Amino acid sequence: MGVRVAVLGATGAVGKEMLTILEERNFPADAIHALASRRSIGRQVSYGDRTLKCVDAAGFDFSQVDLVLASAGGDISREYGPKITASGAILVDNSSAFRMEPDIPLVVPEVNPDAVDGVSKARIIANPNCSTIQTVVALKPLHDLAGITRVSVSTYQSVSGAGTGAMDELWRQTKGRFVNDPVEKNEFSKQIAFNVIPRIGDLMPGGTTNEEWKMAVETKKILDPDIRLIATCVRVPVFVGHxxxxxxxxxxxxxxxxxxxxxRDAPGVMLVDNREDDGFVTPVECVGEFAVFVSRVRVDPTVEHGLAMWIVSDNLRKGAALNAVQIAELLLERNHLG
Structure with missing residues (x-):
């Protein structure tokens, strides 16, 4: 018997990717519903060879489904979460709304699969931040081997992490630079075309952004509370791939x-580390792939037991939609669904 599924935020970049990956991985969906805001009613989205018409999430009866995959933002998740769980469905949420709630599991299937069993309490599982996901997938096997104590990361995050509007802004600014159009900034505080912006998210006391804070606290919750992590998160003029x-x-x-x-043998990891000019993976090459790619593994001589490495992944896939679908597969495998 299959699972009845709804995708909340089906017209967004991640929502569309969720539908694509559900079909690609042959997830056993008996029925699938595309949910969006009222202004998107009737819009069509692809699900394999089929098209689905979006329906208004506000009027949807969530008792019709067993599982909701959501990527519609924190405010929407906080509004709809209680309705979804009260109806008997399980919510796998891609926003930051529930990630640090103590009774809600924060799950990366290759790293802490047993955490999904905690779904029985709140009937919600949180999907971590995109950069956190790819980082912990690469760190987990090394932590098991030698015990990680501290991590310093710099992220190079594509504009798709900020949504469809941000991708459109990069495209408009890039074209505009060649015809000397004035730079219009709507999604970012500074020009993103041919530039990098060393701030993602809101500033917190002390100068850290909430994106950088998420990476630190989520790594502790997923991997090990004793790991210390500092991040500098940077937006770069790349469409997809962090x-x-x-x-x-x-x-x-x-x-x-x-x-x-x-x-090389770790789940979810693809090692591409050849000591040649092109022996590493860039964001362009990871687009459309499921794996977390690791390259340039080398000694960090500034600490006693240190390594440096380069980690790349498709943020719309493993950084969001794929991880959510893998959680759904894990729930099904462990008899939490259906």
Missing amino acids: GVAAHVEFAKEISPKLARDTL
């Missing part, structure tokens, strides 16, 4: 060779 430069400090000695051998 990069993370990670400098990792371990409790025990670990060589680059041992790390590479371990990563």
Whole structure:
């Protein structure tokens, strides 16, 4: 028997990707509903060879479904979460609304799959931040091997992480620079075309942004509460695909060779680390792929047991939609659905 599924936020970049991945991975959906805001009623979205007409989430009866995959923003998730769970459905939420709630699991299936069993309490599972997901997938096997104590990361995050409007802004500004049009800024505080912006999210006390804070606290919740992490999150003029430069400090000695051998066999990881000019993966090359790619594994000589590495992933896929669908598969496998 299959699962009745709704995708909330079906017209957004991640919502569309959720529908694509559900079909690609042959998720056993007996019925699937595309939900959006009132202004998107009647719009069509693709689900494999089929098209689905969007219906108004406000009037939808959630008792018709077993599972809701949501990517509509924190405010929408907080509004609809109680309605969804009261109807008996399980919510897998891509926003930040529930991530740090103590009774709500924050799950990356390759890292902490057992956490999904906590769904029985709140009937909600949170999808982590996109950069956190790809980072912990790469760090987990190395943490098991040598014990990570501290991580310093710089992220290079594509504009798709800020939504469809941000992608449109990069496209308009890029074209405009060639014809000397004035730069119009709506989605970002500074020009994004041919530029980088060293701030993602709102500033918090002390100068950290909430995006940087998320990476620190989510890594602790998912991987190990004793890991210290500092992040600098940067928006770059790339449409899809996030990069993370990670400098990792371990409790025990670990060589680059041992790390590479371990990563080569790790779930969800694709090691591409050839000592050649093109022996690494860039965001352009990861688009459309499921894996987290790791390259440039090398010694960090500034600490006693340190390694540096480059981590790349499609943020719309593994950083959002794929991780949500993998959570759904895990729920089904562990008899929490259907």
